[in-house]
Amino acid sequence: MKKPLWSPRLYVDDVDRLQTYQVKLMQHQEETARQLVQKINQVIANTSATALMLQDIAQLLGSAFQVDCCCLVSVTGDTSDEMTTINWCADEYLGLPHPEEMFSMEQLLMHSPVLQCAAEPLTIEDISIVQNSLVIGCQYLPLPIKAVLAIPTRFGENNNGVINLIKFQPYDWSESEKQLLKEVESACAIAFSQVAQAKLITHQQQYLQKGDQYQSLIKQLTLLNRSNLELNQMLQLVIASTAESLQADRGLLILLKYTDPLFRTQGKKQVPKAKARVVGEWAKAAQISRTTKSDTLVDQSFLVSECSLCQRPFIDSGKAVIFDNYTEQNDTSAAAPLFAIEQLPGVLLVPLESQGKILGFLVLQQATTRTWQTAELELVEMVCAQVSNAIIQSQTLRQVQTLVDERTAKLQSSLELQRKMQEKTRQYVDQLQKLNELKDEFLSNMSDRLRYPLTNMLMSIRNLRLPGIAPERQVRYMDILEQECTKEINLINDLLTLQKLESPHEAPQLESIDLNTRIQFIAASFEKKLAEKGLKISVDLPEKSLKLQTELESFDRILQELLTNACKYSQHDTTVHLEAVHQLDQQIDRVIIKVTNTGHAISEEEATYIFDKFRRGKGRWTPGTGLGLALVKSLVQHLNGAIAVESLPISDSEQSEICFTLTLPQFSDESKP
Incomplete structure (x- = not known):
């Protein structure tokens, strides 16, 4: 009797074998994933260079999944400049030419058999990062892409990269491959984080290096401003330091000479009649031979009206002119030939400006497209401000030097006079x-x-x-x-x-008086006052009465003040002497009157200011305003006379003889006004 083809026992055995196979398969996959993750971790631990690390990981993944290409993209930002891409291809595909027709990104994303993701369902951020990674990482692959299995990696709750497994033939990805890719995602995320960290460190080092370069440039400019270099030498060093620090391919300093002196009074947005001349140039060694035929551009010139590039600052009211690529937006023939726009299309032109007038331009040029950073533009503007100040200072110094040269001889001859004047000024102070x-x-x-x-x-x-x-x-x-x-x-x-x-006044009203009679009258009027102070008065007059042409009121006031002064400052029980004589010396006819008393000595210092207003002798506490002798001096000068004081010490005594000598001109009747 034949056994039946199917029995419950056989079914149970098949199920057991299938379950055993699935368990072994899962164990094999787990072991494979564990080994692959372990190898990736070893690569991360043993490789210091991030590019080599990603290359080794890409090779490991490509070999493990048996794909034609493995593309790893480390994402640190939203732009292509902030992504690091590593491609690994199997040996049979290396060296193949780039095909003319490939799937576009739209085709890759629209056809699900072509692109599949192991981390489904995808978020909007996941889709965006996968799209960017395919666009950037797969654009130079040797063959058309037929199938892609991708997964975005996450580190610290943020996407930091994408793993792309690529087949150049149609292929259906299995669930085990998707699961394996999920298993290695975390290890690759760690690798991508190290790449991002290394890139951040590199950027910081570059930033610090640029900061050091900028600080060095600022120090150089400060030293140049303080140096005694001639202006053109300083400008040459400035453009060389600036262009080299900012890593430009060429730098030019251009100064303008206006031919229209009334340009500054004209309206805005007008191109002036001016001649531009190159005063400083710097270029990389590789750029010199292919940008200019001559050895240097220094002293070459052109008209601003013939260069559209240099007209921009006047049209835009002194703003900087920036072109990432001048040839894409402008007619290169409209710029001056010395700019060599075809070879150096990247242009940064900043005007040198002072008080609304453009003195010239600082020009930096690049052979390739360059986007200038805000910090770099601020640095260039700072350099331009210092250069503008240096130019103005140089022009001012030249003008001053011309004047100095013209007047040096005169100044040297007047130095001694200046010294004396300074001394007098000090005395006046x-x-x-x-x-x-x-x-x-x-x-x-x-x-x-x-x-x-x-x-x-x-x-x-x-x-x-x-x-x-x-x-x-x-x-x-x-x-x-x-x-x-x-x-x-x-x-x-x-x-x-x-x-x-x-103040300006009229001449004295002269009249003839009997001098003897007038002096005796005034002396008699003071006898009582002197006696109250214990003083006596003696009068010594010529036997022949003297006639004097003078102003009576002023004469009386002079003698009264001199006698009042003697009364105040004479020693008790002394005599005040009043003496008058006539003197004729070298055709000069004059009368000399002396008032002498005994009292405290007048020092040489006091004698210099005793006739000044409000000045009184030191150590003299007699009440008074200090106006008496000042009034005497003014009245004497009014009468065209002179007055002096002399202090003569008395032997064997602490007192001195104080003598006031009054000299008045003696006019004849014929000379009377």
Whole structure:
């Protein structure tokens, strides 16, 4: 009897074998994944160069999945410049030419058999990063792409890369391959994070290096500004330092010479009549031979009206001109030939400006397209500002130097005169300081001289108002009022007289007087006052009476003030001597009057200022305003005379003889005005 073809026992055995196979298959896949992850971790740990690390990982993945190509893309930003791409292809596909027809990215994304993702479902961010990785990483593959299995990697909750497994023939990806790719995703994410970290460190190092270069450039410019270099030499060093620090292919410094002196008064957005001349040039060694035929561009010139590139700052009100590629937007023939736009299309032209006037341009050029960073533009603008200041300073110095050269001889001859004038100025300053002190002293004295009489007058008035006051006391108080009023009036009159004498005034009103008679009269009027102080007066006059042409009022006031001064400062129980003589010397006819008293000596220093207003001798506490001798001097000068003082020590005594000598001209009747 034949056994049945199928039995429950056989079914159970098949199921057991299938389950055993699936378990072994899962164990094999787990072992494969574990080994692959272990190898990737070893590559990460043992490889310091990130490019070599990604290359080894791509080879491991390509071999493990048996694909035609493995593309690893490390993502650190949103632009292609911030992505690192590594492709590994099987040996049989290396060296094949790039095909003319390939699947576009739209075709890869539209046809699901072509592109599959192991990390489904995909987010919008996942789709975007996969698309960018395919566009950037697969554009140079040797054959058309027929199948792609991709997975985005995540590190720290952010996408940081994409793993692309590529077949150049149609292929259906198995679930085991998708699961294996998921298993290695985390290890690859670590590798991509190291790539990002290395790139960040590189960027920071480059940033620091640029910062050091910029600091070095600023220091160089500062030293150049402080140096004594000629302007053209300094400009050459400036453009060389700037272009080299900013890694430009060529740098030019151009200055303008205006032929229209009224250009600055014209409207804006007008191109001036000006000639541009190159004063500084720097170029990389590789650029010199293919950009210019001559050895240097320095001193070459062109008209601004013939160069559209140099007209831009005038049209745009002094703004910088920036072209990533001048040939794509402009007619290159419109620029001056020396710019060699065809070879150096990247242009940065910044005007050198001072007080609204463009002095020239700083030009940096590139052989390839270049996007200038904000920090670089700010640095160039700073350089231009310093260069503009240096140009203005140089022009000013040249003008000043011309004037200095013209006047050097005159200045040398007048140095001694200047020194003397400075000394006199110092003396004047000292005098002004002393006068300021005198002013303070005068105000103090004047306040006292004004206050005390007013106080006495006020007290007399109050006492006069008291009821029942005796007639004799009324007379006494009235006398006090009259005396104090007289003092105030005399003080004010003295001040007015001084002011009048110091201002332009008329000539003295001369009249003929008997000198002997007038002196005796004045001396007699002082006898009582001198006697009250314990003093005597002696008068020594010529036997023959002298006639003097003078102004009577001024003459009397001079003698009265001299006698008043002698009365104040004479030693008790001494005699005041008054002497007058006539003198004729070398056709000069004059009268000399001397007033001599005994008192404290007058020092040489005091003698220099004793006739000045508000000045009083040191250590003399007699009340007064310091106006008496100043008034004497002014009156003497009014009469065309002179006055001097002399202090002669007396032997065996602490006192001295103080002699005031008054000299007045003696006019004849014929010379009388």
